[in-house]
Amino acid sequence: MPDRSTARAGQAPAITGPQDLRNVVLIGSSGVGKTTLAESLALAAGATGRAGRVTDGTTVSDHEDIEHQQQRSVQLSLLPLEWKGVKINLIDPPGHPDFAADLRAALHAADAAVFVVSATDPVTAPTRALWRECAAEGIPRAVAVAKLDLARTGFDDILTTCHDAFDLGPDTLRPLFLPVLHDGHPDGSVDLLTGDTYGDATPLPDTGPAHDSLVEAISGQDDTLMERYLSGEPLDTDALEAGMRREVLSCALHPAVPTSESGLGAAELLDLIAHTFPNPTERTRPAPACDPDAPLAAQVIRVTGDAYVGRISLLRLYAGTLRPDTRIHLVGPAHTADQNDDERVTALTSPFGKLQRPVPHAVAGDLVCAAKLTTARAGDTVHAPGHPVELESWTLPEPLLPIAVEAHSKADDDKLSQALTRLSAEDPALRLEQNPDTHQLVLWCTGEAHAEVVLDRLRTRHGVHVDTVEPKVALRETFGTAAAGHGRLVKQSGGHGQYAICDLEVEPLPAGSGFEFQEHVVGGAVPKHFIPSVEKGVRAQLAKGVATGYPLVDVRVTLTDGKAHSVDSSDASFQNAAALALRDAAEHAVIRLLEPVAAVSILLPDEYLGAVLGDLSARRGRVLGTETGGQGLTLLRAEVPELELVRYPVDLRSLTHGTAEFSRAYLRHEPMPAALAERYTD
Secondary structure, three states, X not given: OOOOOOOOOOOOOOOOOHHHEEEEEXXXXXXXXXXXXXXXXXXXXXXXXXXXXXXXXXXXOOOOHHHHHHOOOXXXXXXXXXXXXXEEXXXXXXXXXXXXXXXXXHHHHOOEEEEEEEOOOOOOHHHHHHHHXXXXXXXXXXXXXXXXXXXXXXHHHHHHHHHHHOOOOOOOEEEOEEEXXXXXXXXXXXXXXXXXXXXXXXXXXXXXXXXXXXXXXXXXXXXXXHHHHHOOOOOXXXXXXXXXXXXXXXXXXXEEEEOOOOOOOHHHHHHHHHHHOOOHHHOOOOOOOOOOOOOOEEEEEEEEEEOOOEEEEEXXXXXXEEOXXXXXXXXXXXXXXXXXXXXXXXXXXXXXXXXXXXXXXXXXOOEEEEEOOOOOOOOOEEEOOOOOOXXXXXXXXXXXXXXXXXXXXXXXXXXXXXXXXHHHHHOOOOXXXXXXXXXXXXXXXXXXXXXXXXXXXXXXXXXXXXXXXXXXXXOEEEEOOOEEEEEEEEEOOOOOOEEEXXXXXXXXXXXXXXXXXXXXXXXXXXXXXXXXXHHHXXXXXXXXXXXXXXXXXXXXXXXXXXXXXXXXXXXXXXXXXXXXXXXXXXXXXXXXXXXXXXXXXXXXXXXXXXXXXXXXHHOOOEEEEEEEEEOOEEEEEEEEEHHHOOOHHHHHHHHHOOOOXXXXXXXXXXXXXXXXXXXXXX
């Protein structure tokens, strides 16, 4: 059995250069066993004394209280492990689709991926989509089959399922290890390439056919190896391992490893990562060469808040060497050219779950944390002053679920703004909006699970309690018919009184026209210097509405007549009279309620098109058309009232099993059906 690592728990792994690094992301849907596998890997590498359990809330990577309560990851976690002289930065992002922002960051930081699939569950559509994305980016991949001890089918059958799910070509997905069963349960494995055994691998199975198949797959792209193999010449282990590494790096071969909750496959997977996956110098990226002696070039992968240290920025170094007390420059969307965004790195740490372990420096290719970078945001480029570079960031999921909140008390209200500012700096998937039309504070989230985490962090990290309320939609009202109105303000209360009379005509305008004001006063009935006062009064009443309290739009108001008093008329008097006249006109007209309509684009698998079309019809949506969105995908365009879209991200995910993407943009306001408008009429 291969030797284990000599790493000691509690110490950050040390390296001499990028060649000793492996940056690996675990990919899989929520519940497949990624975090459990990460615990097994940490135990096998000697980084922990025992493997934590998700159900007990004792895992290293899931360390927040809300993760223990929900028994799932809600944020990216990093576990640096040492294995046979190699530092493995194991990145464990959440599997739930609400936290896709952390997954996108993890993919950007990694050089290779291990897809974790459950032996007891099918491969989900989002996992298949991520496989295709990694394939398009040329990211080397392996498959770890988790929960093998709970499976009712054999390892080979599970790999066949994975082969079909990922739509792979022949000889592409191959087992590198075979599980050894004892009383029907795996308790060891055999390395098909070297013959090494792991765990309690007795009795040994006949690995000849599987070994030959793997050797054929490795030799297929190497004429020398294939010639030696076909001539019956024995192939030494070094030649086979070199051939396999070449095939993995070129994405021509994806090794598969059996794992179980008891720890089977942990040492095997660590060997695979250390011996086969690329180091940072071997991955081609649109970034500076991975040279520790070059000027610093790094990127902020994520920002977190710590009660004691403050803000902690996780950096991926692409070039250079970073040391404490170094000045850096930040570049990104939140930074402008006229800002001085130079900051000083005070201390560097290597994270291990919630622990932060001091390190003396970090070299190109590594992942490291820097504290108290006050202006850093996820995706920002970090470079040495005087050596400008800007690295391409990753695409973030658009937050489309609105959560309207109100401070629970005056004390909460005083702290709410600052707390939300800090949260939005740490969470790039959260968007804050102070809606000018509804006057609501809206947190735009990626889904209900994301919203739950945001509200929990407000309460636990910042001590701010909020109440969620129904999000309002910015409705409008307009005149459905023309009407005339009379406004008379005559008051005498000693001294100067108030005198103003206005006659107005109001006409509806086409949608989107806004407001027009005209005056057709004859003979100076309303003095010229009071006409702007009439318009001002009309505009003030438009903002308040005339029937339902929503702003009035798309009307032409014409001042036709009026009267003034030489002493008692004033600017305020004519403003008030104009408002009275507009309200009077509304009493003689049909007032229509307008609702906002959004242009919606949905990219979805063809198999769910019928269900989505039926759902849009129930939401009063108008389908504009469909077109091909890629292999097996349809791009659907529609117009949907925004009232029907409040919970659409949640419902669409349910309809399509998390496989659809959609975007929305305000299009226009249009009349609301009369039966529905009655609900919103005061």
